Amino acid sequence: MSSRSIDTSSRNQQVLRVIQITLVLNCFIAITKTVVGLATGSMTVLADGFHGFVDAANNVLGIFTMRLATRPADEDHPYGHQKFENVAAMVIGALIFGLGWEVIKQVFQTVWEIYRGHRDVAASRAPLEWHYVAVVAMTLAANFFISTYERRQGERLNSAFLKADAAHTRSDIIVTSMSILSLVVSSHLWWLDTLFALIVVGFIFWAGWLILRENFDVFTDRVRLDPNEVRKVVEGVPGVLNSHAIRSHGTETDIHLDLHIVVGEHLSAKETEEIEETVRRVLQERYPNISFVSIHHQTAPHESNGPVWCD
Ligand SMILES: [Zn+2]
Ligand SMILES: [Zn+2]
Ligand SMILES: [Zn+2]
Incomplete structure (x- = not known):
């Protein structure tokens, strides 16, 4: 993870x-x-x-x-x-x-x-x-x-x-x-x-x-990355239908990030894993100071109209 x-x-x-x-x-x-x-x-x-x-x-x-x-x-x-x-x-x-x-x-x-x-x-x-x-x-x-x-x-x-x-x-x-x-x-x-x-x-x-x-x-775990910007990066990865619950904390050089992604319900575990690995690679290219990325995937559509850092 x-x-x-x-x-x-x-x-x-x-x-x-x-x-x-x-x-x-x-x-x-x-x-x-x-x-x-x-x-x-x-x-x-x-x-x-x-x-x-x-x-x-x-x-x-x-x-x-x-x-x-x-x-x-x-x-x-x-x-x-x-x-x-x-x-x-x-x-x-x-x-x-x-x-x-x-x-x-x-x-x-x-x-x-x-x-x-x-x-x-x-x-x-x-x-x-x-x-x-x-x-x-x-x-x-x-x-x-x-x-x-x-x-x-x-x-x-x-x-x-x-x-x-x-x-x-x-x-x-x-x-x-x-x-x-x-x-x-x-x-x-x-x-x-x-x-x-x-x-x-x-x-x-x-x-x-x-x-x-x-x-x-x-x-006090103040936010480190703009969640709206992270969402754009993550949703640019093919296969990611939506990204939300984007939260970051840590020090300037040691950022921890966790987020949810929505993927198609008919994808295999292997296909989902490949999407997750791509998301992780793209994020670390965009933000070199990220040291940990934790991704939770779901197939249920994300219907909330709340802020991007919420589920
Ligand atoms: Zn002094
Ligand atoms: Zn120790
Ligand atoms: Zn979620």
Whole structure:
């Protein structure tokens, strides 16, 4: 009744390689910012450094997940292990929300301390040193490289994980810019830090929302193929009198499709089987991302005027 058409193993190996390269760069970014944060006493840069370690942890998580997602179908998961990748993307989405919450907390704590007179803004900051600014600017270049590289590879390999991580790194560009700004404005214009931090939180939450929404579609079995279009393709096969109950779900690269076809009642089982095989072949030529097709044949005429996805 069903067949597997895509070899996902080489794709997953390529996704794994992109994550490994990103992990090395994220470790460089995290260590650099933490060292600069400690040396300058800038809380923003130090927090940004810790955030870099969270990013590296995400990459490690991604590597474990990809190892799992490359596993072929087994008794426990007869449809394969592709959705482990979507689970990882959901975790990243949740972590982005957690990060946004941390930034909000930090901003309000700082404003509260200044308001209560518990913090002297001018005294708590070291004087501006340009070589630290230059070093953090280098991590900004690394952010740009990672987000472009991951987005391109994510689109090429159609990987939810890479696209999610690229979106996150785009929000990192804004956080890093905020760090540079906090170093430059140093002891004056403390409120500019506060203002920019709140804008950054907006960007961070937006990136998190986009990722969660895309993966909700997978877990809530949102339709993947237009059933009216599928019907035209299927009814173009000689011997198919009607097609209905056309339903699809899955991920973008791993679509499951099931449908009913009406065939002539005097056809032999062998003739019906040949029609089904033709339908399956035509569908997989038209939609290469279909991995499973389940066809139910009937001889009773289909008289419903309801939607094409219903029986
Ligand atoms: Zn399994
Ligand atoms: Zn990040
Ligand atoms: Zn039916």
